[in-house]
Amino acid sequence: MSRKRVSVLWRNDPGYPVLLAAIADPPARLFVRGVLPVGPTVAVVGSRQGTPYGQRAAHQLAEDLSNQGIIVVSGLARGIDRAAHEGALTGPTPTVAVLASGLDPIYPPEHVELADRIAVTGALLSEAEDGSLPLPARFPVRNRIISGLSLGVIIVEAAERSGALITARLALEQGREVFCVPGSIENPLTLGPHSLVKDGATLVRTVEDVLAELPEAVRAYARAHARAPAPARADSGPQEPELAAVWELLDWVEPRHHDELAEQLRLDVIEVSRRLTLLEMGNYIIGDRGAVTRSRRRLDK
Structure with missing residues (x-):
């Protein structure tokens, strides 16, 4: 076993995740480093x-x-997975990483420090024994655990043939929600999410979009556990020039429509929507039925 403390969780153990146990092919055992948190996932x-x-x-x-x-x-992978874990660690709730390799050594090796931080309050999971290599065949098997643990899966960027789309397909087979973040039509990594949206996945720009599709009990749990955002200065706009250009055209009260902004900026509506998505994620604006206003409250980074 790893020099880090690893426990084995069997399918008939009381602490085995209920959602994961409900899928067609749950792992007979899970290797766990840290403490598997309990709550909506x-x-x-x-x-x-x-x-x-x-x-x-x-x-x-x-x-x-x-x-x-x-x-x-x-999944503790490079790129989007790492960003997701880092974002979760910024908040107060533990995060869970599911590995395709064993828990020792950590793969990819540059994520050892990230794995250590995750395990302090959350957990690293694997179906594979220590020393198991991250072989290509292990990733789809790992992905069923990621979706199986979760009420829903958010796909941020994914090529048309990718592991993230495998996770989305598995989520649908398991009866879980699938969410997709929109992006530029010029980016090949948005082909996967846009295809899923065409097939019925939920397009999301904010956490409220995600919570709206989850059961009322989960929404009530989120309301009870919500950390209130800190108030920001009313005049504090984004620093990025491409976002500031949009923000400067917005009003505190009078809504502005996407197509109106696109015309003023001489940009296509898709590009304006991409920038508005980033502004809304940063709590700089509030959107409602295709129109936006400036927001007086956002997370004070």
């Missing part, structure tokens, strides 16, 4: 080659979920 997954936009979106959604008491599950 949502997975956030995506490409290892996630763009800066995708990583910001994953980080923000995971942080917001954590601030609502929701446990974020991901």
Whole structure:
């Protein structure tokens, strides 16, 4: 076993996750480092080659979920998975990483420090024994655990043929919700999420979009565990030039529509929607039925 303390959780043990036990092929045993947290769970997954936009979106959604008491599950991979774990660790709720390799050594090796931080309050899980290599065949098997642990799966960026889309398919087979973050049509990593939305997945821009699709008991739990955002200065806008250009056109009271902003900025509506998504995730704006206003409250980073 690993030099780090690892326990074995069998399927008939009292602490075995109820959601995972309900899937068609639950693992007979799980190797666990840390303490498996109890509470509502949502997975956030995506490409290892996630763009800066995708990583910001994953980080923000995971942080917001954590601030609502929701446990974020991901796969400890590079890119979107790492951003999701980092975002969750920014909030107060533990996060869970499910590995395709064994728990020792950690893969990828540059995530050893991240794994250590996750295990302080949350857990690392694997179906594979210590020393098991992250072989390609192990990743789809691992992905069924990620979706099986979760009430829903958020896909941030994923190519048309990717592990994240396998996770989405498994989630649907398991009767779980599938959520997708929109992105630029020029980015090949949005082909997967956009295809899922066409097939009925829920498009999400904020944590409220996610919670709206979960059972009322989960929404009540989130309300009871919510960490209130700190008030920000009313005039504090975004620092990024592309976001500031949009924000400067917005009013505190009078809503502005996406197509109106696109015309003023001489940009297509898809690009304006992408920028508005980032502004809304940062709590700079409030959106309602295709129109937006400035927000007087946001997380004071």
